[in-house]
Amino acid sequence: MKILNILISAFRALQRNKMRSFLTMLGIIIGVAAVIAMLAIGQGAQYSVEQQISSLGTNVLIVYPGSQNTGGIKGGAGTNTTLTEDDCIAIQRECPAVGLISPGTRAGGQIIAGNMNWATGIEGTGSDYLEIRKWGIEYGDFYTDADIKAAAKVCVLGKTVADALFPDGSPVGQTVRIRNVPCKVLGVLTKKGQNAMGQDQDDVVLAPWTTVKRRLTWFPYLRQILVSATSPGNIPVAQTQITELLRMRHKIAPYDADDFSIRNQADLANAATATTQILTILLASIASVSLLVGGIGIMNIMLVSVTERTREIGIRMSVGARSRDILMQFLIEALVLSLLGGITGILLGVGGSGAISSLAKWPTIITFFSILLSFGFSIAIGIFFGFYPARKAAMLNPIDALRYE
Amino acid sequence: MIGRDEPAPAPTSDGQLIQIDHLVKTYLLGEVEVHALRGVTLGIRRGEFVAIMGASGSGKSTFMNILGCLDKPTKGTYILDGIDVSRLTRDELAHIRNSKLGFVFQGFNLLSRTSAIENVELPLLYGTSSIRDREERAVKALNMVGLGDRVHHYPNQLSGGQQQRVAIARALVNDPSIVLADEPTGNLDSRTSVEVMGIFQELNEKGITIILVTHEPDIAQFAKRHIIFRDGRIKSDRINSSPKLAAEVISELPAVDQEEPV
Numbered sequence: 001m002k003i004l005n006i007l008i009s010a011f012r013a014l015q016r017n018k019m020r021s022f023l024t025m026l027g028i029i030i031g032v033a034a035v036i037a038m039l040a041i042g043q044g045a046q047y048s049v050e051q052q053i054s055s056l057g058t059n060v061l062i063v064y065p066g067s068q069n070t071g072g073i074k075g076g077a078g079t080n081t082t083l084t085e086d087d088c089i090a091i092q093r094e095c096p097a098v099g100l101i102s103p104g105t106r107a108g109g110q111i112i113a114g115n116m117n118w119a120t121g122i123e124g125t126g127s128d129y130l131e132i133r134k135w136g137i138e139y140g141d142f143y144t145d146a147d148i149k150a151a152a153k154v155c156v157l158g159k160t161v162a163d164a165l166f167p168d169g170s171p172v173g174q175t176v177r178i179r180n181v182p183c184k185v186l187g188v189l190t191k192k193g194q195n196a197m198g199q200d201q202d203d204v205v206l207a208p209w210t211t212v213k214r215r216l217t218w219f220p221y222l223r224q225i226l227v228s229a230t231s232p233g234n235i236p237v238a239q240t241q242i243t244e245l246l247r248m249r250h251k252i253a254p255y256d257a258d259d260f261s262i263r264n265q266a267d268l269a270n271a272a273t274a275t276t277q278i279l280t281i282l283l284a285s286i287a288s289v290s291l292l293v294g295g296i297g298i299m300n301i302m303l304v305s306v307t308e309r310t311r312e313i314g315i316r317m318s319v320g321a322r323s324r325d326i327l328m329q330f331l332i333e334a335l336v337l338s339l340l341g342g343i344t345g346i347l348l349g350v351g352g353s354g355a356i357s358s359l360a361k362w363p364t365i366i367t368f369f370s371i372l373l374s375f376g377f378s379i380a381i382g383i384f385f386g387f388y389p390a391r392k393a394a395m396l397n398p399i400d401a402l403r404y405e
Numbered sequence: 406m407i408g409r410d411e412p413a414p415a416p417t418s419d420g421q422l423i424q425i426d427h428l429v430k431t432y433l434l435g436e437v438e439v440h441a442l443r444g445v446t447l448g449i450r451r452g453e454f455v456a457i458m459g460a461s462g463s464g465k466s467t468f469m470n471i472l473g474c475l476d477k478p479t480k481g482t483y484i485l486d487g488i489d490v491s492r493l494t495r496d497e498l499a500h501i502r503n504s505k506l507g508f509v510f511q512g513f514n515l516l517s518r519t520s521a522i523e524n525v526e527l528p529l530l531y532g533t534s535s536i537r538d539r540e541e542r543a544v545k546a547l548n549m550v551g552l553g554d555r556v557h558h559y560p561n562q563l564s565g566g567q568q569q570r571v572a573i574a575r576a577l578v579n580d581p582s583i584v585l586a587d588e589p590t591g592n593l594d595s596r597t598s599v600e601v602m603g604i605f606q607e608l609n610e611k612g613i614t615i616i617l618v619t620h621e622p623d624i625a626q627f628a629k630r631h632i633i634f635r636d637g638r639i640k641s642d643r644i645n646s647s648p649k650l651a652a653e654v655i656s657e658l659p660a661v662d663q664e665e666p667v
């Protein structure tokens with residue numbers, strides 16, 4: 001029997017039971033729409049993470065004290081006392097691929113302004129920090145090299161901190177007390193939003209690294225060194241130069257491990273996208289469960305249909321239908337159900353994703369791949385779940401089918 | 406062996422369209438064996454018009470189903486047009502049903518919610534003909550049974566006699582060499598029955614072999630040969646030397662209102 005004839009009779013058969021056909025398709029429609037929407041949400045999240053990461057500056061390298069193992073940075077006592085100011089000066093002087101550099105120290109603490117207070121992290125940085133991180137000052141000024149040399153009691157507030165401590169007025173020129181050290185507020189940073197890990201990057205206070213070291217923590221070593229390569233393409237070169245220099249300076253024997261580690265934004269980006277990819281896959285897998293349920297619905301209805309139409313099968317066989325004609329007929333019916341459901345589901349999923357992004361302000365991205373995937377999925381489900389009922393019909397004995405009451 | 410009280414064509418192997426030898430069909434109903442056919446030997450030549458009669462349960466339908474390649478015998482051989490049917494595969498049997506055989510059943514067995522012409526086209530769907538060819542042949546077959554004006558009617562818009570004629574048209578559409586009819590008039594009133602027999606006689610005139618099951622002696626009178634079954638065996642097999650002509654019988658029947666669609 002020709003495929004066109006089978007298609008026509010499949011459509012007829014489905015038309016005869018419109019409501020039932022629709023309800024059967026509904027399982028697939030919902031499943032496919034869910035898969036499309038979940039993939040769109042996941043991929044939207046992935047995209048915005050990538051955007052945020054590249055906004056950090058793509059040619060940034062961070063040198064941490066302590067050696068690196070596969071899992072990341074090894075913690076523990078003694079490992080964080082390897083980076084010094086002299087290392088910093090040496091890198092600046094001897095690594096040509098390095099552009100800007102900012103030593104980093106860190107303290108946690110309570111910030112008090114008048115009767116307001118706020119607990120946050122205090123980052124001690126160099127004067128080039130903002131340029132390296134491609135960050136800006138919303139109003140006021142940043143501290144200068146002179147402030148750093150003098151370990152001046154000055155600071156710059158992140159947007160969140162500024163809003164929390166000075167809800168009504170400008171903090172510039174005011175004095176805040178950081179762990180009881182009064183510091184003059186020079187400026188407020190522009191809003192940066194959340195980072196890839198979901199932390200609020202504006203919940204921070206920046207101060208000269210010397211101030212943090214000498215007035216807050218009295219910890220003589222550096223927590224990190226932030227470096228920008230002269231160009232994104234120079235990141236590996238800068239990394240090699242810094243590694244060689246620091247190994248030499250720290251007198252590390254040829255086969256011993258580094259006592260520091262260098263990470264770049266690409267690594268961070270990879271880690272973050274891996275996370276959102278897992279999220280995407282997870283969402284899509286949950287959604288495909290409903291697709292599976294839809295497939296079982298198709299199988300169920302096809303089995304009912306085969307039983308109901310046993311006599312029809314017998315009549316067709318009596319006039320010369322072969323097993324494979326009957327098989328194809330029911331398989332194609334199942335396929336038409338799942339394909340129509342799939343296409344409707346794709347439309348619904350695309351529409352639904354649009355609604356999500358415009359109503360919930362959630363970024364969604366629909367890729368050709370996700371449409372192709374859902375389409376392929378619904379074909380596969382039609383064939384997989386249609387095959388058993390179709391085979392059952394095809395294997396009927398002509399005379400038994402004809403005599404079926 | 407088989408009781409035969411009247412002379413009948415001897416089942417010789419040459420010139421026979423159908424050659425049946427010691428056909429046995431045993432159904433297994435749980436533990437119980439039902440002997441539907443207990444050894445039937447029979448030959449039918451091309452162009453015969455055979456009526457098979459016998460009490461209910463004597464094995465007539467079972468025999469017809471095997472003749473129609475819808476069922477397989479438990480034992481014995483069945484040679485159809487020189488082909489040993491008992492050795493064929495499912496698909497080969499389907500091909501034989503499609504190309505050589507036409508069926509007419511007591512209950513019409515039309516596809517519901519499917520128009521007359523589509524029902525008639527059904528066998529052609531499983532052959533090789535084109536859409537245009539199909540339509541032409543289906544219309545021709547419907548014309549032949551006098552339903553040229555009911556082509557697009559649905560079974561539920563046709564009377565019993567008209568439905569049976571659609572079924573006959575469907576049996577004819579592939580130019581079969583044999584038409585098998587299992588109690589085709591069982592659900593019809595007597596006048597309509599005679600009309601249907603008239604169609605069979607016409608077909609037989611054209612050389613198509615007709616094998617018909619009936620329990621009504623009136624209906625059997627239109628056939629040229631009578632075979633009577635009893636308990637799964639042939640009880641008698643004889644030539645009807647003076648078959649009635651359906652056309653004549655109809656003209657003698659009192660005139661009734663023409664059948665109208667329901």
Ligand SMILES: Nc1ncnc2c1ncn2[C@@H]1O[C@H](COP(=O)(O)OP(=O)(O)O)[C@@H](O)[C@H]1O
Nearest residue numbers: 432434439441460461462463464465466467468
């Ligand atoms: N599918 C079946 N399973 C079991 N027994 C059957 C089946 N078909 C027919 N029979 C039995 O076989 C015998 C012959 O039946 P059948 O050929 O239908 O007789 P007829 O058509 O002459 O009335 C009956 O006893 C009937 O009960």
Ligand SMILES: [Mg+2]
Nearest residue numbers: 465466467587
């Ligand atoms: Mg019967």
